[in-house]
Amino acid sequence: MAAICGAASRHFYKAYSVAESFFMNPSGISDKAKTEILALTYIESLYFDVMTNARYAKHYGTMIDRDSSLIGLVIAYEKKALRLLEIGLKNQSVETLLNQNMKQKMELVQIQNELRDSLAVMTRNAIMVKARSTLSVMLDFEESDLPADEDLPQEYIVKLVMPPNLILENEGDFAKLMSEDAYVIGQELTDYSDSKKATIELSRNRLEEEIEKVYNEEFVNFYLQL
Amino acid sequence: MTRALQFCSSDNDNLKKEGIVKAKNAAYLLREMKEKYYGEFVNSGFHDTQFPHLDILESVNLGLLYKCLYNSLKVN
Numbered sequence A: 001m002a003a004i005c006g007a008a009s010r011h012f013y014k015a016y017s018v019a020e021s022f023f024m025n026p027s028g029i030s031d032k033a034k035t036e037i038l039a040l041t042y043i044e045s046l047y048f049d050v051m052t053n054a055r056y057a058k059h060y061g062t063m064i065d066r067d068s069s070l071i072g073l074v075i076a077y078e079k080k081a082l083r084l085l086e087i088g089l090k091n092q093s094v095e096t097l098l099n100q101n102m103k104q105k106m107e108l109v110q111i112q113n114e115l116r117d118s119l120a121v122m123t124r125n126a127i128m129v130k131a132r133s134t135l136s137v138m139l140d141f142e143e144s145d146l147p148a149d150e151d152l153p154q155e156y157i158v159k160l161v162m163p164p165n166l167i168l169e170n171e172g173d174f175a176k177l178m179s180e181d182a183y184v185i186g187q188e189l190t191d192y193s194d195s196k197k198a199t200i201e202l203s204r205n206r207l208e209e210e211i212e213k214v215y216n217e218e219f220v221n222f223y224l225q226l
Numbered sequence B: 001m002t003r004a005l006q007f008c009s010s011d012n013d014n015l016k017k018e019g020i021v022k023a024k025n026a027a028y029l030l031r032e033m034k035e036k037y038y039g040e041f042v043n044s045g046f047h048d049t050q051f052p053h054l055d056i057l058e059s060v061n062l063g064l065l066y067k068c069l070y071n072s073l074k075v076n
Helices: A002-022 A031-061 A068-090 A092-100 A102-132 A180-225 B002-008 B013-043 B053-075
Strands: none
Touching: A002 A031, A002 B053, A031 A068, A031 A092, A031 A102, A031 B053, A068 A092, A068 A102, A092 A102, B002 B013, B002 B053, B013 B053
16 A cells, blocks of 8 residues: 555656746646646645655554564654655645645545554553663654665556547547637638648749759759859 | 546545556656657648647646545555
8 A cells, every 4th residue: 555655646746846847837737737737746646656655654553462562663653654745734825725635635634643643652652662672672763764666566557558448439520529619710721731831832832843953954954054 | 627626625535546557557658759650740740839738738747647646645
């Protein structure tokens, strides 16, 4: 589950970073569309980044009974998830966007509270483990000490191949894809470009004839002069 | 893509699975557009933009795909 969250987060973050630099340039895309794309990708990327770390914490949390030294790892994952949440939820540039997506915001706030509670419990347990342990067990993990994300299991790796049962609903009838006005304009543009293309072809043929004529005349004159 | 967006936040398990298929198809078509058709369009010289909007949409769809998958597995 953590690896799946990680994959989702990476894709959303890629979309966000491309969009962020792309939208710096002037384009025909409306500000509303830009904002919506940035909001969607930012929030989803944040959500899945948090979920990845929370899931890893949960994963290692189930193994603490067998190996109490893993408690440090759990704390590090929870701290990382909380850090990401605190940055994301306080980010002023996305505050409005988050307020428009109250369901997601509430879910993130709920996760934040759960993580805080869990972190408090884990920290208490870590102190107890440290006191009980006669050996020097490493319990203080930094974010940089966290292991690399696990690879997605083979069965969940998506390969983009032509789906066998793909039906293109509007294939062959582009009129269905646009409004009547847009279709008429499109048709006019097609006719206009066809007529321009014919004019260009005609001009090119005439030019080629002229070139040949000039060349022949020059060639003949040259030899005559000789 | 729109359907994948709708389906992946649905409570119905079958719709979530359907969302995965829709997101995958959309990502496939966007990649085809980007690599097969848009590439040739850009090379034709008759364009004034090279904006990677198809990149953004493809990544969003792949993200959606894993989101649907996560939501679907989360319930189970």
